[in-house]
Amino acid sequence: MAMDAITPNKDKARAEPVKRPTVQEAEEAVRTLIAWAGDDPQREGLLDTPKRVVNAYKEWFSGYDEDPVKYLSRTFEDVQGYDDIVMLRSIDVESHCEHHMAPFLGKAYVAYMPSAAVVGISKLARVVEIFSKRLQTQETMTAQICDAITESLAPMGTAVLIDAVHECMSTRGVHHKDVSTITTQFTGVFKSDADLRNRFLRMAGKG
Ligand SMILES: Nc1nc2c(ncn2[C@@H]2O[C@H](COP(=O)(O)OP(=O)(O)OP(=O)(O)O)[C@@H](O)[C@H]2O)c(=O)[nH]1
Numbered sequence: 084m085a086m087d088a089i090t091p092n093k094d095k096a097r098a099e100p101v102k103r104p105t106v107q108e109a110e111e112a113v114r115t116l117i118a119w120a121g122d123d124p125q126r127e128g129l130l131d132t133p134k135r136v137v138n139a140y141k142e143w144f145s146g147y148d149e150d151p152v153k154y155l156s157r158t159f160e161d162v163q164g165y166d167d168i169v170m171l172r173s174i175d176v177e178s179h180c181e182h183h184m185a186p187f188l189g190k191a192y193v194a195y196m197p198s199a200a201v202v203g204i205s206k207l208a209r210v211v212e213i214f215s216k217r218l219q220t221q222e223t224m225t226a227q228i229c230d231a232i233t234e235s236l237a238p239m240g241t242a243v244l245i246d247a248v249h250e251c252m253s254t255r256g257v258h259h260k261d262v263s264t265i266t267t268q269f270t271g272v273f274k275s276d277a278d279l280r281n282r283f284l285r286m287a288g289k290g
């Protein structure tokens with residue numbers, strides 16, 4: 084999808100799409116932040132930095148240009164009657180918090196109980212990646228991953244757990260380095276069946 088088509092995280096208060104600035108405008112904003120940090124944007128070592136930062140942003144925030152549902156649309160039905168949990172453990176999460184634009188890093192655990200069809204397992208990791216490559220709160224991201232799987236696959240239930248360390252808490256502010264944050268979202272049988280939910284948590288190593 085083109086870089087000028089932005090699909091922001093849902094914000095019900097905003098009706099109009101956000102207009103993406105030009106590369107030149109984005110680079111100028113980085114020069115402003117360099118000066119705000121106290122350095123000279125014209126210093127030789129910093130001359131190419133705005134270009135590098137803008138390119139890094141393209142990668143860190145590439146999730147605005149991707150539609151997770153697209154990845155979940157191809158399913159497979161021939162699984163010989165398989166009817167138990169499908170779970171991906173320890174999916175890397177590299178995201179940025181929407182409050183400080185600081186990284187938060189961790190792991191996601193994603194499971195669903197198939198109703199009929201299953202999906203290619205790599206697509207679940209892609210869904211995590213797409214939502215993580217946006218400005219996020221961990222809670223929003225956990226709910227978005229769960230919703231995308233639930234809406235696309237209509238499984239018997241979906242379970243998502245994210246365990247992450249927020250650099251806005253470890254490198255600034257309260258400076259707590261060893262605190263990780265766990266968020267969970269459960270639907271369907273994972274919500275109604277405590278034994279199944281506990282099985283998921285044990286399989287994630289959190290039970
Ligand atoms: N719930 C939630 N909070 C987050 C997340 N990422 C960062 N935060 C918190 O967002 C809050 C923002 O609080 P503010 O008081 O507005 O900002 P601040 O003055 O920079 O806060 P401190 O981080 O405490 O210095 C902080 O408590 C952060 O720890 C997240 O994913 N979920």
Ligand SMILES: [Zn+2]
Pocket residue numbers: 180181182183184185249251252
């Ligand atoms: Zn933060």
